[in-house]
Amino acid sequence: MKPLTTLSAKIILWMLMLIYLSLISGCSFTYKKAVKTTTLTDFEKSIAQKIILDIRYFCNNKQNKSEKCLKPVTHLPLSLKQMISDTNIGGIILFSENIHSLKQTIKLTRKLQQAAKNTLFIAIDQEGGRVIRLPGTLGTSFSGNMAIGATYPRHNVYYSRKVGEIIGQELDLLGINVDFAPDIDVNTNADNPVINIRSFGEDALRVARLGQAMTEGIQQHIIATLKHFPGHGNTNIDSHTGLPSIDIAREIFQKNDLLPFAQIIKNSPPGMIMSAHIQYPKLDATQLVSTQKKLIVKPATMSHTILTKLLRQQLNYNGVIITDALNMASISNHFKPVDATINTYVAGADIALMPMKIRFHSDIEKFKLFIRKVAKAYQNTPEYKKNLKESLQRISSLKAKIIKPTTLFSLNKQIKQARKFIGNNEHRLLEKQLSIDAISIIKNKPGIIPIKSNLYKRILLVAEDATQLKYFKNTLAKTFLKTQGVQLKIRLLNINDTRTDKAGKLIKNNDIIIVIYSPDFKSPVASRTTDSEKMQLTGYQIINRIKSILEFSRINQKPSLLAVMGSPYAAQTLLPLADAAVTTYNGSIFIKHNHILAPDYDALSSLLSGNIKHYGQLPISIKNTINETKHNSINIKKTQE
Template identity: 40%
Template sequence: MILGKIVFLINKVFLILALLTTVSCAMKPTADPHLNRLIAQKLMLDIRYYCADAKADENCTTPVTALPPALSQMLTDTGIGGVVLFANNLENTQQMLQLNYALQQAAQRGGHSPLFIAIDQEGGRVVRIPQNLATSFAGNMAIGATYKQYGTKYAQQSGEIFAKELLALGFNVNFAPTVDVNVNPLNPVINVRSYGEDANMVAQLGTVQMAAMQSQGMMATLKHFPGHGDTSVDSHTGLPRVDHALSQIENTDLLPFQYAIDNDAPAMIMTAHIQYPQLDNSEFIAKDGSKVILPATMSRAILTDLLRNKMGFKGVIATDALNMAGIAHYFDETEAVIQTFAAGSDIALMPIAIRSPANIAKVTALINDVAKAVRSGRLSRQEFERSAQRINHLKHQYNIAQFYMQPLEQAVVKASDILAAPQHRMVEQELADHAIVEIKNQGAYPLANKVKNILLSMPDTTKCMAFTLALKNRLSGANVNCLSLAHADKSANMTALKQADVVIAADISPDQSLAELGGMDDIVNWRQRAPKEQQITQQLALLQAAKAQQKTTIFVSLRTPYNTPQFAQYADAVLATFSYNLNKTEHMDDHGRMVIQYEGAIYNALADILTGRKTASGSLPVSVDWKN
């Protein structure tokens, strides 16, 4: 009897243990490789820097110009959907192709679909390919300055050339064009990257440039939705807010995006880390505990209800870089990805920094954390499937696997013929020639051959060299002396001024933003620049002194023309160029010495106009307040 009870109790204990084991196993998340692959395809990483022996918390600044084995294995193991490369990753034609081939081969080894390999090649101040290797163009506002006389000609030609050159290097996504309507003269991040302030003109030029890229097989990206044109804060360093009324949002900010959707088929649209209370005023609790209005990147009302459903966008929605302060200050890395996927983004761009071996594990952890959010019901499995289908469809539609099927050696030869081809450089020069706007000229130019001494005051030494070379090539016998604002010496300025017949001062306003420099990794150098006010004070003092000595004075705005009224009263002539791109060239002279020169299409165009060889034919694409 007692023995029977003991047996009964033992059996009961085993039964309870078995039930507990079953419940425990049921509570553990089951592995779902398919879901993990879906999530990985929705991530796009940057590999700008990597240090194989660095700790996770060290500041690594070693550029990735060849794919390290650890990063290659990460791509093979995880199936990440894409990467974005920066200027630091790009040195020469063969190196760029070898890197892009290695990236695609890493994905192929894991049985994954080809990678999106993206780049920011807008033209003007946002170009990543070395400018001596590829055609960069004067940028969007320069194209806007030609619109009155040439319509969409240069939008189309630049789009085609960008696509041909990028495709030849193995890139398949261009994060361009920018279709923000720049209605704020103080905009620190868009400004000259916009075609102008007229929404209809921006819509036409942006759609034509986008279509031209895509006609060549390059996926284009309209940015930054729902519009970054009226901000006074750079989303790299803060969270901008646009308080436009709904009617202005529809007729200005959204108009270029809607026009492109209605008239063509944008491959991608990039979100903006900007608050738009009239579109979505819902709040969230930031990681510091404060209440903040959702930025567009995190808003389902903006990305799904508006862009996807109301506006009818069928392509892929990619976020702007999630490491920017407009997001990173408020969300931790995992939460940012989950929130933007819940809002309706297809691709999370640069969600975590991969700078060392310790960071690589974070990629797998991120994928697992997002998978948990799907299994818990916070994120929709059905929406993930549809998102992955959009991504896969785009990759197949543009046949991105075709590129790296050709031998690398053959690709290098073809790319060398295509990059900066003579006919491409010719179009680049034509755009520069036709974009320059004459705002004022009271007989200051054409410069006659009798001019013997020209004093230039330029933002830095490289621009001194480029403009000096262009003028000397056109004014035989003229002495051109250039002062760099980076090495200002007031006494030297005044001494040089006494000998000058003509004084030409040039300014870049506003200063370069982080987007133009390359991204958040440049923020330390960006903050250490000389104050802009100091540069302006020096230029004004030089022009005032020149006027007092009855010298001929010319002012050149090398960026946006909003600051020209500040200088116009001291200048006999005022010109706007919208760009200051230049190329570095090296050659050996007859004595075996290495000679370094800087030149650029804009400086050639300026010199031609100032010497009377050509006429300034551009029109201002933005309004200038002459009351200031």
């Protein structure tokens, strides 16, 4: 037997070590056949320029078919980096899950651009108010469009332009170059579950002027996007959960929904316009076959009449048309991803937003095959190729205007600039002043607002959240002490407290009842919760409890004040029961380094103490009617004093 050579001995030792490691770790070594990956052609890569995907979550390996990936992408995985390079994808949209800190976000956006061979659109939904992706603890969130609409009679377009400038600047410093804002839908439907306070109001001309100012403000720094063409303000269905249809006369449509788009395109054209997943049978009644083999009226996103004839030709818009997210139920319930994407391109859209998800490594190959299928449709139809060339030219021209932070700053310099400007004192002061100038009195029985401490020394605060109660109690006490020199006696009642004896005693033993109501936002666009039924039931229960408290206050001749922190539409069913009512337009509370940021609550304290002399005007109409729904979820006992 020949002695082992040194090399042979090393090989045997290495193999023994592998066997030993596998035994102690409980693992087994298997040899896997190399997975064949798709290599895209140049033509197919040009199609990928017309797609923007989200990278909300990503997991490398899928253990079973039912597994869901909920691991947020805060740093760019190698697999996604390679996907961006291999496919030549047009852009990425970021969500709140992708944003944890300024430094981390900047690193992420820089890595995204470095992975791409062409400039990437890096987009986000940062409208302000109800829809923000940059957390209020990091950036300046503001009170939203309807708050700005409430300031218009006294301040014209001042706030709209300034808010647009600040949002644009803050996103630019993070490396984000597209904002899917402003929302210029004219909210003419009080039951609109998805637009609502995201709108500047119900007056089309006011919406046009404010929308134009915000567009100009944003585009001082990055690309703005008007949405949702041709109008989402007159729906009572959320397109995230269903397919709305607006069946109004063309004349009314042109005076309301279309007017803001027409004016802004004429005066200050935006880089992008986002289409709506809504049927407009009076504009286009042509039909498509759904996956259920049913004929349905084309949604605007898939309508050549609406996107090409109306938007391109009649309104003369030459910028980029992007769809709303194609994974929304209004589209995904009726069309397969490839069919949906092709239909939007045929209609005239330049970019398909989120036509499919990449959550696992295996999805990357599926995405390449998806691109191939879409590209094949173009190759088989010569007419499409002509439109493709024009579409790619629009995308390329818009990208040429983007100045990437990587060309201006080093990483450390960009982080330093971001920390200097994003959410700084100047921006926070404007955020606070907007809340003050926007707060609106809906109803006021003489002698209620402002609250006179000589008449109402004992105040009962009612709210559904412990943080709300604690913060507002402290803020109200400080404001009254400063303004009127009085130390108020403030008691607290949580709406969720089911001890009816306690509620009855507190109401009877105080001089005035202040009820704070923060309406639930049931749309997925503003919430990560997808169980809309659960959210709705919770909302109804809270309204019923508030009605009971207001009724009991009236029976016991205790003045009541309703403060709506959010949508003023939510006050409609409660107004007849309250002696006074006010609304802010955002009920958000952010906690930053143990410091609470709640500008709308600060504004409410100032109004009630008499520290605000001028305030906003409701930019919408609301009804003063009682909902006939039974409200017996709290039966407050008539306790003995």
